[in-house]
Amino acid sequence: MPVQEMQAQSALLQIHSGAVCAANLTVARLRSVFYSRLSFLPSARRSISLNCEPQYAKYLCTSAAMDRTVKTSTRVIEHIVLLKSKERAPTEQQDAMVSGLRSLKSLPMVIELNAGKVAHASSEGYTHALHCRYRSKDDLASYANDPYHLDVINKCIVPIVEDRLALDWEADVEEPVLQSGSYGAVRILTMKPKQELANSEIEGTIDALKEYTSKFSFVKQVSAGKNFSPARAKGYEWAYLAMFPSTKELAELINSDGYKGLHSKVSSIMEKFNIVDYHTA
Template identity: 35%
Template sequence: MSPASVVEHVVLFRIKDGADPAAVASWLEGLRSLAALEVVAHLAAAAVLRCRGPLQFTHALHCRYRTAADLAAYATHPAHLEVVRDFGAGICEGLVAVDWVAELDTATEVGLRPSAAVRVTLARLREGAAAAERTEVAAALREAGASSRGVEQVTGGENFSPARADGFAVASLWAFPSSEELPMLEVEGSSAAESVVTVDFVVPPLPTLSCPDPLEG
């Protein structure tokens, strides 16, 4: 069965200490409403369950797009820009964003079901690491995920959007039926990796979708 290509988009956020919980809830609601956009194949925004590594994040956004052009259309869509400007700007003090191309089996659901648990791993490689080492780290993360008990989806690859990646060059995503599978798993580092950040979160219930979608908007 031939694979289907998707573009993975992950943003890890650090929300300010003491941020108004109502403002955070409104921001999450705004992010989730973007799942209604025609260019979005899957979107989940949630609080982080666990974060391991030198950087700490509080929330995660995971989206899937059928093409890089769809990702670009999402990035410039008025509804997305409104959420960033009106809801996120005042409460977010830092973020990292990465994008990579993934191959999914055609029998695999592009969207992850609510209550699925997701582990995202980002690797920043040591200075001077060769392109072959990036490929090796990405392959190692995919292999580690594929060998994990209960895993339902595994993707991984090299980040192609360095502008907001803070040096993270490789990313992977593992999906499990629930959070119960996650505590037993640890992501091992690599000799080529300078630092690794691992974030776990749970896909929230599907929102009531009401976001308008005229791209020219």
């Protein structure tokens, strides 16, 4: 082992847990130089056929490839985590936690990831949120057991978080699957329907909200589905997620009459209904 690396590891052992979390980001960023290309594999395969450089495919590909009127979708696995930090958690440790969560994007099985501080939340009071996207349930399992992911949990989350929930669902999302850099705000809804309702009514109502949201040209992507990981979901069974360029566009959507009506209809058939809006940068 090089002398410099031994010295660096020795120094890290003496740093406060929040600083350790931040220091790990340097390693994550170095790793991401290599892994970032891997996370582009689906887009890269399509880009090569169009003679586009993978990193710049979404900017340089032909207009025919980017025409939103020709919609194609891809099946993905969505993963969201809502976190509630301790009331007196130092700001520095909260910032280090967000940085640690964002560094998980360097893992090869992750094709999309964002994390940030909550700007608006309903009564459950979650303070931070994470959204990840994978190609398969196997990739989600690999992510959950990855040593670096577990290290981020133990060093950045456990010391300052008092509550959390997570939901996973399958979704067919419109291309491009990779949306990084195109959005700055996210809305998440977690829902538990009333027991007496038929599945068709639940699915129809949530689909209507999803379809209405997708009609707004500024909405980068919208996803919804039924949770398949009940152990960590605190009773929530459905989730909805929408990506926006900024909170300005998010406000435009939620203040529209159509959204208000659908939102009210969705919440009226739910036993539990939770809202989280957060910034991704």
